[in-house]
Amino acid sequence: MAGLKEIRSQIGSIQNTKKITKAMEMVAASKMRRAKERMQESRPYADKMRQVVGHLANGHLEYKHPYTVEREDVKRVGYIIISSDRGLCGGLNGNLFKKAFQDIAKWKEQNVEIDIAVLGGKALSAFRRYGVVAENTQLGDKPSLTDIIGTIKVMLDAYEEGRIDRLFLVENKFVNSMTQSPQVTQLIPVVASESEDDVQTHWDYLYEPESEVVIDKLMTRYIESLVYQGVVENIACEMSARMVAMKSASDNAGNIINDLKLAYNKARQASITQEISEIVSGAAAVG
């Protein structure tokens, strides 16, 4: 049996760990609330954007933007992967990367090459060996669109110049505080949305100014808003995943402390019993 002193120091160190995990849990909980608010504020914009681009894909337009044209021969595909900068958030990044690796492996089987852009430190270290062409890390809790535009532009330029033929976004969707689901969605070519009830296919827009100017502007904003939404959502995911992970770490620390206390008390009782029996038998020998 371990000595009393060792058990005591073990309890002490686990209590310290528990204090840390508890503090991280509370910090994550308060950051999660703010991150969720931010996510909800920018969500309508991304939703409306998706709706408008969906209308666009259903219409019969005079100008076909490159992002809406499907290329038949796919030689190289691009990925934008959004992860957190820091760890200690459970399986959040691990699950996301697993999903991305599976998707990448499918392309590799067809001899398609991969370009990767990452947003977030964890993804950078995980995907470095695949050839990262653009990266941006340390976005913080309040990312601004200007921070991520550069990375997006690298991938959009690559598509326009024909270096990549498809672009995917790998992100975590915030379902609720307990669940986050990793997702791979195709950004370009733009996928037509589910057609709505009254579909008229033979119309075109009136444009002001020319069609190209308006559609180009819209498309760039569309991609940017989707990626931005992904980043904002990832922060909410990170905070809630960390909160849950740290809560269970604190609970586990509590359980271990209880077990150790029990062992400590048993050991203490055993040594007292032993001492008493030594004294009694000593007294008996003298008497």
Next chain:
Amino acid sequence: MATTIRLDVVSAEGELFSGHVQEVSVPGEMGSMGILPNHSQLIATLKPGELNYKTSDGVSSLFVAGGIVEVQPTIVTVLADSAVRAEDLDEAAAADAIQGAEDALAGKDPEDMDYAAIQAELDAAKAQMEMIHRIGKTLRS
């Protein structure tokens, strides 16, 4: 015959208005445009300016700093770069923004990368100021 049209005004910072309106006018790049129900499909870029909509409760205004408007016969969607409700407009802040942008422009070469961005900022601030004066708002400070 529908007498109202659904209007959604969203900016990256949040949703500003969502509901049915009788008429809406938006600050198009080529001039202000009025949109009534059953308008044909239209897509246009916006310049900084005033957006008005008429509901059964009267006319309300918003300030939008550029963006895109998409019109479908039953829905108008305004994707604003940034938008403020008219009653939240702040003259002092707008004046500061104009001053700041002018100072930034003064020492710059027009070829500079940032020049266009600051110019756009200045235009937005000026448009905001114009709107404040039109709706006759007094300085809060």
